Amino acid sequence: MTVILLRHGRSTSNTAHTLAGRSPGVDLDERGRQQAEELVRRLEGLPIRAIVRSPLLRCERTVAPLAAALGLEPIVDERISEVDYGSWTGRKIGELVKEPLWTVVQHQPSAAVFPDGEGLAAVQARAVAAVREHDRRLAEEHGGDTLWLACTHGDVIKAVVADALGTHLDSFQRITADPASMSVIRYTAVRPFVIHVNHTGDRLTPSLLAEPRRPADGEVPPDDAVVGGSTG
Template identity: 80%
Template sequence: MTVILLRHGRSTSNTAHTLAGRSEGVDLDDKGREQAAAIVERVAGLPIKALVRSPLLRCGRTLEPLAAELGLEPVIEERLAEVDYGAWTGRKIGDLVKEPLWAVVQQQPSAAVFPDGEGLAAVQARAVAAVREHDKRLADEHGADTLWVACTHGDVIKAVLADALGTHLDSFQRITADPASMSVIRYTTLRPFVVHINHTGPTLASALSAPPPKAEAAETDTSDAVVGGSTD
């Protein structure tokens, strides 16, 4: 099972340099709407079977063109919502960098709990659980390897990628997830494989469009990594 973790397009909060969090009504800006429209061509030809998204408006707007093109109704998943930043919500980033907690968020995010909000460790736990549960649900529904899209937020994507990479949450700030970027994880019975991180190019392809393994290679477990690197 393979998930495309899609970050929402650029929002009005991104350009205002504020921490949107779960603020109501934060929409895409003009650039963000262009990015949302471009997603259709970026994934053209890929056999996407399902769309799942955060309940926040900017994720809904980001998926609208793709949902219309594919004729799919996105499933709203609360556990893919943005971090609850609590009292930090809506504040200017320039002011937040002066807070003592800012250094904790940067250097030891596993210990960071936002005032009147949630901790980043809890965010990772809920988001990873959501992705894995939807992955299993789609595997059961389709009975085969399925490609699907989860549209969510930057810190949520970085936390899920850290889990897939097997790295501690305290290293997740080393991962980048730009607006409208796509990061791809293929989950198998033994381990996840990270196929792309922060993909922003015109076409998402590579391993996603590769043909299935030939029959003579069936004795190799698809959960195994290729010894020596890629076979290409």
């Protein structure tokens, strides 16, 4: 099973440098709307079987052109919604960097709990559970390997990618998820394979999404193979 983790297009909050969180009505800006239209071409030819999205407006707007082109009705899942930043919601980033909690968010995010909101560890738990549940469900519905897309938010994507990489949540700030970027994870019975992180290029093609071939028992890997990589 392969999931494309899509961050919503650029929003009015992104350009205003505020922490949108779950504020209602935060929409895509002009560039974000263009990015949403471009997704149809960027994903053209890929056999996407399902679209799951955060309930927030900026995610709804981002997947609308793609869903129309594919003839799919997006599934809304609260578990991949934006972080509940509590009383930080709507505030200027320039103000928040002066808060003591900002240092915790940057250096020990697993311990960060937003005032009147939720903690980043809880965000990772709910988002990973949602992705894996949709993965299992779609595998059963389609009889095996399936490609699907989840449209969500930057911190949520970074938390899911960190889990797939097997790295501690405290390292998730090393991962980037720009607006309209795509990160691709292939889940297998052995382990997840992180195929792309923060893909902002022209197109994702089927060959780019293929799982690296694993040598058969006794086969010598090619010279450029990474020992201990996808051969496990």
